Structures are given as C-alpha cells and as structure tokens.
Amino acid sequence: MSEGFHDKIRAFIVETFLFGDDSEPLPGDLSLLENDLVDSTGVLELVGFLEADFGLAVDDADIVPANLDTVDRIAAFVERKKAA
C-alpha cells in the first residue's frame, strides 16, 4: 500500500515542482526544502494534493516538515492519517 503512496506522491512532485524533469533521481529521503523543490506556496499545493487525491483532512498543525519534507515522510503521514 505504502509503495503505491510513494509512487503517486513522487509523480505529483515531479510533475508539479520539477515540471516533469525526472532526469535526476528523487530518493525517498531527499529533503524537498533543502533542495529548493518547495516554497511556502508549494507546501500548500502539496497539502491540496493530499486532501484531493487521498481524501485526507490536513489540519494546520499537521503542516510541519516532520510530516511533509520527504517522499517517505509524506507517505508515512498519509498512511497514519488513513489509519486514524
């Protein structure tokens, strides 16, 4: 299940923040912030994607790098939310 999340999340990031450029690998533990893939608007775009495509309700308190800064963390966050 989590692998499916990974792929979907990775595809969203490549499409939205890298404009389809998949020439460089996007490891699951790569920091989106440190690598300038997302800015403050990008984080909200990411939240919008999680809400729309995974049917999650993301609270403001959830919007922290610990939940959203890497593909692995986002996938784990989705899993936790879905299980809750």
Next chain:
Amino acid sequence: MCGIAGFFGSAVPPDAAPALLRRMAAALDHRGPDENGVHSEPGIGLAHARLSVVGLADGQQPMVDASGALVVSFNGEIFNHVELRARLQRRGRRFATGSDTEVLLHLYDEMGTACLDALNGDFAFALWDARRGRLWLARDRMGVRPLYHAEIGGTLYFASEVKALMAVPGFSAEPDPFALDQIFTLWAPIAPRTAFKGVSELPPGHMMIAQGRERTVRPWWRLEFPRDGDFDTPADPAGQLGVLLEDAVRLRLRADVPVGAYLSGGLDSSLVTALAARQAPGRLETFSLGFRSAEHDESGWQAQVAERLGVANRRVSCAEEGIARDFARVVEHAECPVLRTAPAPLYRLAGLVRDSGMKVVLTGEGADELFAGYDIFHEAAVRRFCARQPGSPRRPLLFRRLYPYLPQLQRQSADYLARFFAAGADGLADPLFSHRPRFRATATAKRFYSPALKDALAGYDAAADLAAHLPEEFGRWHPLNQAQYLETRFLLPGYILSSQGDRVMMAHGVEGRFPFLDPRVVAFAAGLRPGLKRRGLREKAIVKEVARDLLPASVVARPKQPFRAPDSRAFCGPAARPLVDAALSREALAAAGLFNLAMVDKLKSKALDGEVTSFKDNTAFIGVLSAQLWHRGFVAKRPHRGKTG
C-alpha cells in the same frame, strides 16, 4: 535628458562617420525626440539625441567649447549648475549658453576629471579632449543614467542604450550566459557585464579614459558605510534630513519646462510630492498608477495625499491585459530579461506623463535602499533574531507579521517558517546572509535551463561572483549596512533605476529625478546609526519623522506596500495567448537554445491555466518569457555584419 553615442578609433572612415553617428542617434530617438546632432573628426565621433529640458534654445549638442578643443555629448542633468556657473563666472569664465552642459566643459577645462566631485547630478557623458587626444566617459554615482560600450575591430563604440551599438557594422548580438545566470539569481547582471556578450556597462560612479589603444576604467565615487559602531549621528537627525531633502527637491525642480511628480500613495513619493508642492504652490501635477486588482491598488492612498497637498492628480489604470500587451515593448526598452512584470505598469505611467505634455517627474526612488524600507532588511534581522535561539517555537512566527500580504505564509508552522527563511544559526558570517533566501528562491528558475546553457555555465555560481565584487571593508560594516550595500550598489542601478526607471521613462522621453539619491542625502543616510532607519519592524523611522508634519498621519503610519504588479496572471487571458504561444513555441525555444523545451511547455500550461502562484514559478515564467522576447528582439534579428563604413 537625452541619448548619447559615439566612437573612438580608426575603424570608421571620416566620410562614413556622420552617417554612422546619425544611425546611432536615430536608435535613441525615443530618449531625445526634440533634436539631434553629430560631431566628428578623424578618429572620434559624438552623437546626441536631445530632450530639451534646460537651456531650450541654446543647449544643442554635441557642444564645443570656445577653444574648439573640447567637445561633449551629455545625457542627464547637473542640478547644481546654477551655483557652479556663478562660481566659474566669479573666476572670469564666460558662458555662451544657459545650459548645464557648458558648465561641465568649463569645469573640466579648470579641474580635469576631478570636476566630477563637484557635480550634483544624474548623468552619463562622453567628452573629447583634442589637446590631450583622449576621450573621457563618465557616469553618475548611483547609476541613474546608462552608458554602454563595446570594442569592435579595435575601435571603441559607446551609447546610452545597446540599440545604438546595433547600428554599428560588425556588431553581433549574442547572449552572455553568465549575465543570464546573474539575472536568474540576482535579478540583474553585475556591471560591467550585460546580457549581451562583448557589451560592457560603465558601472555607476565609474569613468573611462580612452587614449590611443589604452582603456582605463576606474571608480571616481564609492558607496561607503562607517565601520560598525562608528556612526556619526548628528543632533536632530530628522531635522537635518528634512533640510537636505528640501534642498534636494529644490535643485530638482530646476528646469525650463514644468516638473511633475509620481505619487504612489506610499511614504517616499508622498513626501517628495509634499516638499515639491510647498515650493511650487498650486502648480504641481502628480501622476499615479491604479490597478484593477485590489491587492496591488493604492488609489485610495493616492487620493488622500493629493487632497491633503492640494495637487492635481492624473491616474492611469492598469489591468492584466495591458501588462501583457506592453510586455514585449518593455523588454525591448529594458534590453535584458526581467523576472517581474512591474516595469510594464511603470512604462504605462511614463506614457501618461508624456501624454499630459510633461517631460520631467520627481519620484521617491532610493528611499527604500538608503533608509531601509524594504522587507528584506526586516527579514534579515528576524532571521538573525531566530538564529540566536534556534528551535524557538515563537520567533519564526514574526515572518507572518513581516509578510501580511502573502497569504500562503499565514498557515505555516514556526518550523516551516524557520526553514523557508533559512533562519538557522548557519551562515551568519556569510556576506550575502541578508539576500540568501531571495537568491536561492530566484535561482530555482535555473531548473528550466537547457542542457546547452548548463554546459556553457560549467558550474558558474553567480552569488559567489557577487560576493567577490564586495569591497574589502564590507565585513566591518553593520549587518544592515551590508544588506543596504547589496541593494543600493547592485539591484538599484541594475534593475530599479534601469528596467523600472530610466528605460521605461525614456521610452516616452520622460526624465525621472530622484531627490533621495542626491549625493548629500546618500552620504547622510550612509553615516546614520541603523536604529534611526529600522526600529523593530518599523521601516524608515527617520523618514517617517520628517513626513509627520507634511502628510496625513495614516499615510505616515501605513506599513510599506512593495510595488508589485500581476505577474503570470497577466498572461492567462486570451489576449495574451498569441504572445505567449509565439515566444514559448518549441521552435522559438529551440532557436534560442536557452531553455528546456518540455519543462517550459508544462510551465506555460500551468501559467495559462492561471495556476502559477508561487514566487518561484512566477519568477521562472516571467524570466523565461522575457528572455525569449529579448532573444527574439535582439539576437534573432541578426544585425547586419557588414564591414565598418
């Protein structure tokens, strides 16, 4: 205000010189629509396109002195020409005209190049000294007036704009990849580099002596701050600033044509307008921009100031379609890619001035750099504040207060805010500390570079290059002064006074005058204790104090609203579609070779769908679009490469 051009060297045969000079001057017609003139001797030629502002009847140029040995082509104004003339006359000098240009000829005759120190003005000029057989080029302290030069076939060509150089046979317009990278990091090329390979800009406060084959470029003025802690703050600093600004305005109202003022509704232009209105009661006309989008519009503030000061106010309204319609023309005037659309409404505003029959306006430009008005100064201070207590749950929340007009920040956690603004303890010793987040965010647009452009850059680091241009004493300055230096020395001349200033004003033959950039005001501001400029999260404290008795209290108290215009959104509508489609077509992108076709395709779709909302996507879209328009307008034209003459 005018345009100048010319050459120095043997590549131009004497009989071909007048025609070449006329072609160069014709390319600058918009800068000087009133008349033009040329002067040539073997090996030297000067051209001039004139906008008559001072000495209407007798200020024709190029101007030759009484001895016939000195000839000058002058762009700009010497605001203290009246005082200088009186001083020269007391020493027995006789004047044939009422123009400020003749003052320069006499001053040079007496003092040589050291006469620059006596000038309070905005200028760029070329002076031929036949006695010494040398050409002298010089540019004002802050970089208000432009001056470019290029060596072609061993001959030096120079002009107010690159367009005039394109009239020179053998000139080839090619992009300079390093300049593009500087724009896509720093917003502007680092002078002397320009977007055109082989074309240099004479940096602000610099001069060039050309003699034979020798070319010597050196600074004649430097922006300097006191060593941190050694501030020499006078008694009653606000009183002194008020006196200085009043005199700076007085000098800048000197003209043989009416002088108006831009009125944005913000503190700086309102203060300049108030000071000017006091000196020209009942006669001052002001000009304002309105936006259809509420987030950009300041019409209410403009009306409030105009009513309080009793000045006539004309307004032009700017909508997205207008920005898109003017954008290609604006890039053509700017002569380099830009990352924002803000020059387009200013182009429209200058058009309003010209349509109103006026040629000269005062503006508040320079105050934000000299008195710390920009958010970036607060931002750097908050980042330092956060760095003193890393992990603080509250300190990063100040970033929300700093940017109330950025809704996406209001939902962010302290942790994210700290990370977005690189508010950790790292990097405090970095000379570019204040500007790092901006440079990093801007540089994300480089993802769109083509592989060929990436190869050409070979790992070049524009920010490191900027750091290498900093003066030795930079590290001894207060952090606020360091940040001010970066804004004032690079972004101000490279973008604000150029793409948003001289270029869009001169596109309509309108001269901007900037009281805050009076050298006395600049020196005063540089010496001030930082607390007189930035107090907590209040900007320009001392300027507010000066304005208190002159402007409505609400205008003095209002937080700074940065001048912004709709960016990518301006290109969403159907009217802009042909422009975007043509500039960003696969063929056009492939021809320029600067950007990744597939990625730009996606960016374009996102922009046309109105989904480009972030700083970095907006920067990328406007940067790529303007670079493509610039390439189409200058490089793809492939100027004539025939032989000189």
